[in-house]
Amino acid sequence: MFEHVTPTLAPDASARDLGGLLGLAGDREVAFPLREVRVRADIAGDCCRTFVEQVFDNPYDEPLEAVHIFPLPPGGAVTEFEMTAGDTVVRGECRERESAERAFDQARQAGRRAALLTSERADVHTIRVTNIPSGTGVRVRLVVVERLDEADAAHTWRFPTVIAPRYVPGAEIGHSGDGAVPDTGDVPDASRLQPPLRLAGGTKLDIEAAIAGPLASVESSLHAVRTAFGGDVVRIAPSGRATLDRDFVVRFSPAVASDTPVRAYSDGHHTLAIINPPTTADATRIARDVVVLVDVSGSMSGEKLDAARRAVSSVVHGLEKGDRFRLIAFESSVHPHTADFLMFDQSSLKKADRWIAGLRDMGGTEMLPALQEAFKGETPAGRLRTVIFITDGQASDEPRLTAFVERHRHGAHLFTIGIDTAVNESLLKQLARVGGGTCELVAPGDDIEEAIVRVEARFGAPVLTDVAPVGLEAARPTPVPLFAGRPVTVLMRGAHTEVAFEGRDAGGQTIRLGTDTVTTVSFPLGALWARERVAWLEDSLASDPARERELKAQILEVALAHHIASRFTAFVAIEECVSTDGTRRTVVQPAELPAGWDEGFRMDQMSSIQACMIPAPGSLFSARHALYSAPPMDSPSLEDESDAEPFDTLARCAEPLYGPPPPRRSFLARLAGTPAPSAASARRDPRQQIESTLATSQDADGSFGGSIERTAAALATLLRLGHTRSRGARRRVVQKCERWLRQHDAHPLARLALDLLDRVEAGGPPPRGDEVVDFLAALPEGDMLKTALQQA
């Protein structure tokens, strides 16, 4: 007998209390398996060794297999892995990935506790821990070694704690991994990259960096921190409760800056050298064709888009006469401001300002067509194309983007500026590396203009090109460019007593840099060498997939020889005894939405990160605007307390002077159709607001509205705030001001301002508040400002 089934329902609604049956009671928090992550970083000079411990608990009634897809610093090499359950410690073994996975599967079937670490991308890793008996826990420890980034005499250690939702282009083709999104034709490994999104709560993060001192400064941009000085070590850690919702970023500079051209270290087997770019007198400037490519996808929503607008504006205002520029915004589609390059002048600058203010976020993150547009067309002889890519980097099609840039940049330089609390550092660094530029990462709440000015020195030609060791092979054998303020690290096999490098300067001259002082260190440089070599082989594989067999074998060989994790090697730790039997529950640990991300993104993240699910416009956003839960660390004041007050006064004065700051409206405000100060601008101090207003209201010719009085007052204000021709984040604005005023120095106010500049440049004190007021008084609004000042 065969009959249709007619499912019917319990007529009594009270009998349908599923929550009760599933043990869901009120607001009781049911924890996810990952209870805590502990991170301890040991930083000495240019290298860092990080100990990471992940604590998994099984709160369920049945045995558990926990899956954790998590990030590690993209340049880091995992060198050790171990699993601890109760008193049993099992050291992980580095094996070929397939073999490790097989051993893990067998252990799983046999009911043994086991842990497996696999790497999916340079920064994306998966830990699986299986057969955790009900009510017990397992600790997994790993060691990561890396070298630190150095820029503008400061080192940065950035430890990622969350993989942000990354956009996946292409049509769905399968779902091989345990992640939350399917594989697509464009990203065939997408299902291994994205953890599910956690709706509430967060896993506790206990993180601390110990930096060998003495240090001149140490700060953290995304966490409020406490700093402890003891002995020769400075310890820095978040001061409040931290969860896995943003990178932990420590920026520090040593008390004694090294000014030798090359520093070298050896552990007896490998040699690491850091090449400082020589400071050269400004070479004849090459006129630039600057393309600013800005990401306005859904993930940029909120504070990040504010920051991106300011970054674009700052780049454009920093251009010089003779430069040409093109602005391109992109999300799912590409929105160029103009079809071709515009000459930089007052009218194109104003047009650009209007366009920038009108940028809105929407849609996906289709980077490939955007990069195609940016590199499109010929660059005329005598001009240098510079592409500045402003984004959070939240896309997952890294290999094809890298391959495209490498093949199609034709001598142009690609600089990436990453803005996020959980930036995709791996992608942005890869793109900069193959794009012949540098990668700069900033926090959305940072002073973006300051960051842009800091890196602007590099937005052109490198100081040296084709830098390579003499007579030795670097782990990355491709010669590298050397940019102002950005030392380059080179790893070589063997212990050497001297190392030398050669490169070419702008004039084509060969420049030799070297040292015969090689410091012996106990740091495992072999792992760093191997990591760098693997990264180079991976880059080669991305640009030439046809060589897969050969390159894969090479990666495997290097990674196995040095016992480091890679895409083709994995660590596995298996306990001897049997812990469980029966069926397991598998839980993939969900990850938090990064701090500062728009809540609306969470509501509709699928459509924002997956190409196959583009939503109807307008359905994208809802809910609240997410704010930082912890304020950033207070930056140490450059001025003493008594001087703080005049800045408030200036803030009030600046607005009538230079007009209101460029429109910055929060996502919520846009929805409501009313202007409102954004979270970012509310938090920025008045000093930053004046500076930012000055930077973005300067005309293309360097004047402020063509008025001598205003321009002179602007210069005086900048000087008062500590900026000069050669110092301070706004030196570019000062330089342009000065140039314009020199053409009008018949005017007494212009002369007065230039005299002040000369005084400061000669080492004199910055102008006093009353000296600046003199300038304000000369303006038509002067009386009003004076009154305001007197009242203050």
Add this chain to the structure above:
Amino acid sequence: MTDSNPLARLRHQHLTLDDLVDVAGRLLRQLDVRSDDGRVTAVPDDRGVRYYQTLGLVDKPLRYDGRRAIYGYRHLLQLLAVKQLQQEGNPLHLIQQTLAGRPTEALERGLETMLADPAASPDEGPGTGRAQVVTSPRPAAPPAGTPPEPHPAASTQPSVGPASRRSSASRQSLFDDAALVATRLAPGVTLVVDPEIVGDPATLINALTDFLHARRKEH
């Protein structure tokens, strides 16, 4: 879940995303799930299912048929559980925590009362029907890393018993105009029937099964 579970026949059903949404939608409409303002709670659409997948509330598909994701019984239970828990007023973040990786039997137990068929009296017991509803000729490999799905009665006894023989105008059959019913007649032979056109598929299936059985004996 006992065989009075009206969803039992779906244990080995393979559904496309559209089918999954359709079946879940029908069941939820039957449940007459209402939200506070009296409107019927939105039944999940394909985007909803995707969203739940990104939250880990719904597992990844069983497999892909070309580019089409194929879902199954467990996914259906997960969808129903999410909707039922929402209906009971639980916030989604608590549902996310409580449903994470929850085993199929636990979902069945939870949903049992909710879906109980009052018409199927316990004394009726398992039927004698020979046909099994199995759309896939071989059991789909469980996705890597997920615990093997329990295959309770299905392989040893018919998963489709003589369920309710009573028909009621108020009751709407799950398959009234649902997707095709596929039945494995013998190893390697699967029959697909459109219940809308073939009024009495059971007779046809049984006749064909007998025929194949006889043929096999002959050879």
